Amino acid sequence: MRTAVFLGAAVSLLWTAGAGLAADGETLASVKSRDMLNCGVNPGLIGFASPDANGNWSGFDVSFCKALAAAVLGDPRKVAFKAMSGEDRFASLSGGEVDLLARNTTWTYLRDTELKLDFAGVNYYDGQGFMVPRSLGVSSAKDLGGASICVQTGSTTALNLADYFHANMMDYQEVNVDSNAEGEQQYLAGACDAYTTDRSGLAATRAAFANPADHIILPEIISKEPLGPVVRHGDAAWGDVVRWTLYALIAAEEYGVTSANIEELSKSSESPEVQRLLGSSDDLGEKLGLDREWAKRAIAASGNYGEIYAATIGEQTPIGLARGLNAQWTQGGLLYAMPFR
Missing domain, CATH: 3.40.190.10 (Periplasmic binding protein-like II)
Incomplete structure (x- = not known):
């Protein structure tokens, strides 16, 4: 809210x-x-x-x-x-x-x-999705209850995130970032368990990582x-x-x-x-x-x-x-x- x-x-x-x-x-x-x-x-x-x-x-x-x-x-x-x-x-x-x-x-x-x-x-x-480190052992967005999630401010992404967790009766900690660059930095630094944005953006962000295979994009699409x-x-x-x-x-x-x-x-x-x-x-x-x-x-x-x-x-x-x-x-x-x- x-x-x-x-x-x-x-x-x-x-x-x-x-x-x-x-x-x-x-x-x-x-x-x-x-x-x-x-x-x-x-x-x-x-x-x-x-x-x-x-x-x-x-x-x-x-x-x-x-x-x-x-x-x-x-x-x-x-x-x-x-x-x-x-x-x-x-x-x-x-x-x-x-x-x-x-x-x-x-x-x-x-x-x-x-x-x-x-x-x-x-x-x-x-559509909006989630990216997590493979080491987190998560295979579904519904496994993210209680997780900290990096999300850009001033975007529709934050509203979609709130709606999805509310609908699935899960809690989460929002970690606000001002840009995709900051989101990438915070995510890689371990400031959040997951990063959420459009799936195309997640794919583009992951492609720039030193080890892209160490990160997975979860299957759920939570928005149009x-x-x-x-x-x-x-x-x-x-x-x-x-x-x-x-x-x-x-x-x-x-x-x-x-x-x-x-x-x-x-x-x-x-x-x-x-x-x-x-x-x-x-x-x-x-x-x-x-x-x-x-x-x-x-x-x-x-x-x-x-x-x-x-x-x-x-x-x-x-x-x-x-x-x-x-x-x-x-x-x-x-x-x-x-x-x-």
Whole structure:
């Protein structure tokens, strides 16, 4: 209950402290004027968003920002990545410091309504889980009664944690951390018995350990965590640009358009869907305030959704995430792009 009160107060404080609304078309005009996209990302979550020693960012979320920059500005390199903590991300977006969040952020009712934010879609269907040292001898989250658990403040994770333990009539000790980096540090130092966050985040965190095999992710999934890019409320035109760039990447995979064959298909494909997507027939970009090849550039930047997934967080990477719910709808998953017509 204490956590719920804290989060509710934080939500109200953020909005009353000056979170603003964007005017329709304002963000796209600003991005074009400065010739740079400001993208809020995780401070460092391997596979999703992390910088190397030279400050070059890579990852699943980073690739989306590059695709958006390619669509809007014609160059995937025109992105300034801003590291955002879980607590300051929404204020930074509302205050105009960034043009969007691409930062493993869960779409929830209060974030949509009270924070006045718009989620442009879902780019990863996730769920909260638990990671424990193998030496703890635990095989189920229901064995964690009385355990100390590291959890990030200012997140939906703490509420889910409280709900799960209450429903299962178990006690626990909450160890608050401000970031995934601190959570990893405290967990490895033995300050908590378990670490809880989205399962994708747990997989990414474990992959960075010196001995990943010494830690296990428990089988229980205790929440729905639909993650996706977020923009300010009020600027529907910018929301459309972000939303349809995401759909372009998803549709490209469904239609078999890849970074390797995109040039050939843009000239020779007889598929009406592919022709519209790549600007070979209808000029769909005009409706967004962009040119006709915006989607083609977005796809070419880092590949279609499947290519991005495989290169950053897929089963052949250290993160090792199977597609699961994030497979195309034609392959038993939930991934579904709205029609380009």
